Amino acid sequence: MAVHGPAMTDVARLAGVSHQTVSRVLNGHPNVREQTRLRVRAAIAELGYRPNGAARALVTGRSQVIGVVAQNTTLYGPASLLAALEQTAAEEGFAVSVGSVRNLDHRSISAAVERHLSHRVAGIVVIAPVESAGEALERLPKDVPLVTVDGDPSRPVPLVTVDQVAGARAATQHLLDAGHRTVWHVSGPTDWFDSVGRIDGWRQALVAAGLEPPPPMPGDWSAASGYRCGQMLARMPEVTAVFTANDHLALGVLRALHEFGRRVPHEISVVGFDDVPEAAYFIPPLTTVRPDFDAVARASLQMLLSQIESGTSGALRQTIAPALVARESVAPPRH
Amino acid sequence: MAVHGPAMTDVARLAGVSHQTVSRVLNGHPNVREQTRLRVRAAIAELGYRPNGAARALVTGRSQVIGVVAQNTTLYGPASLLAALEQTAAEEGFAVSVGSVRNLDHRSISAAVERHLSHRVAGIVVIAPVESAGEALERLPKDVPLVTVDGDPSRPVPLVTVDQVAGARAATQHLLDAGHRTVWHVSGPTDWFDSVGRIDGWRQALVAAGLEPPPPMPGDWSAASGYRCGQMLARMPEVTAVFTANDHLALGVLRALHEFGRRVPHEISVVGFDDVPEAAYFIPPLTTVRPDFDAVARASLQMLLSQIESGTSGALRQTIAPALVARESVAPPRH
């Protein structure tokens, strides 16, 4: 169907040079006379020539594409990360190809990575927040530049991650500082490293304060599961402070507490995680922890590019510290 | 750096056939003896051979990649759409390359499309909800399969769109049916077609009921702007029903009403649009309109694929009807 566009030779003919000279102009090779360069540029513009990435990828062995493997790109965190990644990549002249997978199991991840490798992507970013993804990554070809985001800290793979532990510690400490005797936790799914890290940080803060952590209540990131946990928390009179693993869980908790007539923050304080744009408009506005997705994206891409350029794939590690955003959902406990 | 993987000839040598036979096996060509096919399969597996998409794209003129141009992929709507698109494309054996742009102006769109064309994508999906995107699309090469989503209904470009008008009409009618004398509207940015359609539908429902539409209050999709509008609405005693152009606006409105002590739904009913997963956990649970993003994705992809296969690019049009989801934020007005 498509009338194929002009190729390099067409440009060359029009400019009265060889196709190689056109190639040199395109790739910013230094040794081209200014006058020639201009003629080539003019010919390119006149024909509306557009280089063929496939041909280039074939001969160089890599395309200017970065593959991203992610699970549920509808969640706020992954979506933000993906968007940031795409922006950053575009600035570096790379396109981003998304390979989202339904499950983060071994097979799905491998299949997605395979698809990317078929297209000879320059590198791969895996947003692999769960255990089952880890093993898939280790048996990947070693020669492909790869960075994992929010992945398994215990595996020897280049990793960029939000400092979940520090964020959770800050959130918990913030509640303790307000005078609460202890802090309850509604966690994310326990096979996510994000969840594990947040549970850890919460525990650390409590233990450091000489407190015995109560059992965490497991949620699944959704407001629905937060609501269910909230219904239980609302019935427990001793509960005065709750830290939830993300803002949507917090929303569910807030709703349950509201239904049970337990006032936030007067009776119970709540802190979330993620700082979704709506968090400031929850009832009441939610104190939360804000991860810097842009920073994560920049760090991952930089790590990936350095691998692509140098060829080394050292097991680097970079951690991005999140920031506490204080709003009205936290107050001292009543006595 | 990378040790290049085995090529087709390597597989052929191992299987004792010609590379063409390997190609035939790979592409499911019928005339290959079963025994040969198995030998080739075995050789592929043994070598861990992976076809080179770049080479294939070069010779066939198209890669198995679909380019998507979108703006803010962090918003719930676009993110859901993108995810659905990616899923559907994967099922058809296509990868999705995202070209997100900061602004939907002419230059940005063209640049993003150019990038995709360089990679010889098989087709392009433009999520182009604003006016300024339209012109960019018309001067695009005509021979590239293209589908716009939520784009300009007045342009002769293949378009898949959520039926904003019907959705808004249903939302407004739902409020009128509950007994409200009129319905106020907090709109999205007026350069988005989504907003325009929703304003239209709202107006239509009011006019059909013989009512004079009050002036719409312009928001920008964010909870923050919803909050600002909500502050005004809360001060207007005659307001009993509000339809907001999306759920986040509704959240802001709910928060403002709550602060002013106006109870929802007892004093004021609110209906949103989008049915974000959290809407059921707002205070109170939000009645809203749910667009079927999966259906939109399927329709767009199908439209794109039929263009890719047939070569025709008729200005098709497909509209996906959204569904009203009734929850507790709507009640009859008090008298």
Next chain:
DNA sequence: GGCGTCTCTGTTAACGCTAACAAAAATTGG
């Protein structure tokens, strides 16, 4: 002025695959 040394440009050969054609092998029919 001849000669080495830059700077610039051209020629040729891949990269890994598919399409088109050609040849060989298997199958059929009389």
Next chain:
DNA sequence: CCAATTTTTGTTAGCGTTAACAGAGACGCC
């Protein structure tokens, strides 16, 4: 059992680009 057909396999030629090398001017230096 041989020719006619059908099925299966092989051979060759590109696709559009970059890399490696080769050639042609321009320039300076003895």
